[in-house]
Amino acid sequence: MLKNKDLLGLQYCSAEEITEILDGAVEMKKFLCGKARKSNLLAGRSLVTLFYENSTRTRSSFELAGKLLGASEVNISSAASSVQKGETLIDTGETLDAMKVDYIVIRHPMAGAPKLLAEHVRASVINGGDGMHEHPTQALLDMFTMREKFGFLNGLKVAILGDLKHSRVAMSNAFGLNKFGARVYAYAPATMVPKAFERLGVTVAKSREEAVEGADVVMGLRIQLERQNGGLFPSLSEYSKFYGVNDDVLKLAKKNAIVLHPGPVNRGVELSPQVIDGEKSLILEQVTNGVAVRMSILNLLAQYREKNL
Ligand code: CP
Numbered sequence: 001m002l003k004n005k006d007l008l009g010l011q012y013c014s015a016e017e018i019t020e021i022l023d024g025a026v027e028m029k030k031f032l033c034g035k036a037r038k039s040n041l042l043a044g045r046s047l048v049t050l051f052y053e054n055s056t057r058t059r060s061s062f063e064l065a066g067k068l069l070g071a072s073e074v075n076i077s078s079a080a081s082s083v084q085k086g087e088t089l090i091d092t093g094e095t096l097d098a099m100k101v102d103y104i105v106i107r108h109p110m111a112g113a114p115k116l117l118a119e120h121v122r123a124s125v126i127n128g129g130d131g132m133h134e135h136p137t138q139a140l141l142d143m144f145t146m147r148e149k150f151g152f153l154n155g156l157k158v159a160i161l162g163d164l165k166h167s168r169v170a171m172s173n174a175f176g177l178n179k180f181g182a183r184v185y186a187y188a189p190a191t192m193v194p195k196a197f198e199r200l201g202v203t204v205a206k207s208r209e210e211a212v213e214g215a216d217v218v219m220g221l222r223i224q225l226e227r228q229n230g231g232l233f234p235s236l237s238e239y240s241k242f243y244g245v246n247d248d249v250l251k252l253a254k255k256n257a258i259v260l261h262p263g264p265v266n267r268g269v270e271l272s273p274q275v276i277d278g279e280k281s282l283i284l285e286q287v288t289n290g291v292a293v294r295m296s297i298l299n300l301l302a303q304y305r306e307k308n309l
Pocket of ligand 1: 054055056057058059129138262263264
């Protein structure tokens, strides 16, 4: 049983809670990939996706997850909502609460916005990515994909390369993987590695080779051009040459290593096209797993609400 009405970040989740979500996702994936893809598990529940930033995967997979389990769902994009008329986040949340919504999945450019919302609504708030802070459901699907491939997380070497400075995905993976004894190595230009990373138990590698050598998992992160003012590296082609992952770099990883990327990918920048489309790549499997993991989260939060609210 989850211990909170909300899912705000992996820093707040215990290893037991994470295991419960991942175990639940195993069953949900069987259902998702099976023939009878309709359930009434969440019949009568309602889900709102409230996105103040663009999204393809997170928003649509939550909507699909809810629908497959029988919940009704509504999408609100900030561009088409009363936010444009000056409505505050809390007023928006209280309005949705008054409609008896069960879940609000929020993506917001400000770190901490989901927590603020959660403190003011009865609905379960799920963080779909807040600024440069956390993206817990992405890290959960990453961990699910690793556990599905290797059967365990403890001791895995996970190399994360890319825009660590702006990455909520890296932050949530660091919190989550650390709780399971995985060894996380990070590599990026020094201008793109936040100081806080080492305090999260991540080894900041001195070279790309040190990060990737013997890795079980090689995770590329998108260069978030929209969150930076430039000047962190000379050019995209130099970034790709010195910090990106191509087939030669990947040869340093273990023979059975897997390649992950949260998407969307800047093709040929953080990962070469050959790596993205290569046999080690599980990038599209991550997308499938994202639906299963989000189904599991909705189900477990419904159980919490049934018992506690
Ligand atoms: N990985 C991820 O968050 O993708 P979207 O921006 O498409 O949701």
